[in-house]
Amino acid sequence: MSDLEKRVRRLEDRAEINDLVVAYFLAADGDDLDGVGESFTEDATFSSSGAQNAASRAGIVDFIRTARGYMGLTIHTPHYAHITFDGDDEASGLVGAHLELVLGGQSIYGAVRYVDRYVRDGDRWRIAARDMRTIHIAPWLEVGEAYSSETPVRWPGAAPGPTDYPRK
Template identity: 70%
Template sequence: MDLEQRIRRLEDRNAISDLVVSYFLASDDDDSDGVAASFIPDATFSSSGVLNATGRDAIVEFIKTARSYMGLTVHTPHYVQCRFESDDRATGLVGAHLELVLGGTSVVGAVRYVDSYVRDGEVWRFASRDMRTVHIAPWDEVGAAFASTTPVRWPGGEAAASDFPRKS
């Protein structure tokens, strides 16, 4: 790669990191237009490998419906790891912590988003997002849940294994 290509790649990494932050802020702020602007028209959104929605409008509706059961939320990204497939396509892994009120219960946890990104004109957008849970539990259960083999404890659901269990 020449210097111009290397600079462009750095700018692209920055733009993808900004996309991640913009999506989290839009989600936390109930900004449906901001959520929509994050995705290409035929994008997909999944949770733990299960497809939740296909298409920008369906993703916005899925997020709006999920958020109707939530109170205050804080999505905090910690890193964005990108791998470029071409000048206009990349994949990524985003590590983040979630703090949210779900059905009146305050929960905290860690997730990783398995993403694919595409350049749409001069803007990077999500082509797909798959939110995978490392651990999550009500605040008063985090210590016990995190130390167990079933650290995924969404309120009202069955305790489950992590999408990223520790390898022996």
């Protein structure tokens, strides 16, 4: 493969991974569990703040199905995907996003970063590992107070906690 072909392939890979990031969010928001599953490898993992929630494609789909059972309308809005290639068929990513969710009957808003690992699985890219790290999240009416506090992570029904990205 020539240098030009390698460079073009890398651009195509980057575009496909970006499309994968968006497709996952659209599938999650649209309750398309098949689409959610297609986003992950068979042996993928899904974590939140470093704690594993599910392992395997089927396990992740079950985890998302259960979580969505407590949710109403959701909007996942990706803002960027910073992708670093670790080889021809592996990449790491950091995806910044905002979440607007109805969770347990309560409207919440927040910002997260997904720490991802991608692999080429056959003829397409898929997520091999995803760890959702929370910057801030709170009920809409508490966002301003929560965001400026030492405990900006306020999932409904849980004790307020620190951000996964504290200032240094």
